[in-house]
Amino acid sequence: MTDHARIHRLAEAVRCFLTPGDAYREQLCAETEAMSADTMAAGLDASLANWDETGIAALCSEEALYMQDGVKPELAAVVLGGVLPPSHIQAIAYPYLLGAEVIVKHSSADPLFPNLLANALGDGVTVMGRLGFGGVLSRADAVVAVGDDDSILAIQREVAVATPFLGFGHRTAIDLVCGSILARSPSVAAEVAKDISLFDQLGCLSPREVLVIGTPEDAAILAQGIAEHMEDLLPRRILNISIEAAIRGTREVARAMGRVVLGPEDLQWGITVEEEGQWTGTPGGRQVIVRSLSKLGHIPDALAPIQGHLSAVGVAGGDLDPATQRSLIRLGASRIVPVGTLQAAPPTWPHDGRRPLASLCRWCGLG
Structure with missing residues (x-):
């Protein structure tokens, strides 16, 4: 299969999950256990819009500059964790676009989507569970893994x-x-509410904190504005007992400490307002902290607890100054984009700061 044919086939497969009424999209939305059908549909629409033929071709063109004389993998193993289609598409697409035979071990939490994607692609991707996957890792000449x-x-x-290895x-x-x-x-x-709520805050591109460069009053007003939009959301699925207990526990602690806490008693969503201090995050489940910082220069200290674990930053306020950009990149950020677009990562995203196709190739010095 030619490079162009692979690009076209991948774009067509992704389009199945963007097209209302398509059998693959309808099955995924109806049968997913991680979130409601409407939440899945909204997440697909927001996150996959850039995965068309133009966007995928741009990835291949950009990566070609870094792959000159590189030897591409022939057999790639992909090990999936989590439940979000965008991360699974990325993990499978990278070796697929290089022409490798791709063998996928699906997540125990989501065998559905990888199988649907493999069927939509037609061939080139085999999906299996733990049984049958033994030995694949030792035979593969490239590996992609998604998980904790x-x-x-x-x-x-x-x-x-x-x-x-791309992990x-x-x-x-x-x-x-x-x-x-x-x-x-x-x-x-x-x-901001859109960024928080998409995919029920399950992915690495979902914010658990919102930093406000301003006063505590500014943070409180923003929190109230976010709450007005969260109130309009459809109910989320109940998470496992430990996460729901953690949500209730953190809310009770915040209230005991005199923090402003917004949200219904059924824990469908929640907002806690904090002043200065360091990132603590939330257990998820549409829960977020809105934290005021008096200066941009306080960001590195505020985010020190997630050094190396920051994936992306949504910004309201135009382009950041170079020093702030560098500090965020050193913290791990590989996407700095306008608020409301965190989930819409294009194929060209250097996921976790790495070249997604070139990183799966090998080079050899000759002579």
Whole structure:
């Protein structure tokens, strides 16, 4: 199959999940256990719009500059964790676009989507569970893994040191609102609420904290604006008992400490307002902290607890100054984009700061 044919086939497969009424999209939305059908549909629409033929071709064109004389993999193993279609598409697409035979071990939490995607592609991708996957890692000449950090490290221990390996572990995102005027803007509040609610906050591009460069009053006003949009959301699925208990526990602690806490008693969503201090995050489930910082220069200290785990930053306030950009990149950010677009990562995204196709190739010095 030619490079162009692979690009076209992948774009057509992704389009199935964007097209209302398509059998693949309808089955995914109806049968997913991680979230409601409407939440899945909204997440697909927001996250996959850039995965068309033009966007995928741009990835291949950009990566070609870094792959000159590189040897592409012939057999790639992909180990999936989590339940979000965008991360699974990325993990499968990278070796697929290089022409490799792709063998996928589906997540125990989601065998559905990888199988649907493989069927939509037609051939080139085989999906299986734990049974049957034994030995694939040792035979593969490239490996992609998605999961929590412990899972990634465990998989990497089964792979030869010289084998190209892309591991995408635990990450989180933030929204950054710069200034009093923007903190008090209804449109900014709406975009932040969108970032928080898409995919029920399950992915690495979902913010668990919103940093407001301004006063505590600015943060409180933004929190109220976000709450007005969260109230309009359809109910989320109940998470496992430990997460729901953690949500209730953190809310009760915040109230005991005198924090402003917004949200219904059924825990469908929640907002806690904090002043200065360091990132603590939330257990998820549409729960977020809105934290005021008096200066941009306080960001590195505020985010120190997630050093190396920051995935992306949504910004309200235009382009950040170079020093702030560099500090965010050193913290791990590989996407700095306008608020409301965190989930819309294009194929060209250097996921976790790496070249997604070139990183799976090998080079050899000759002569």
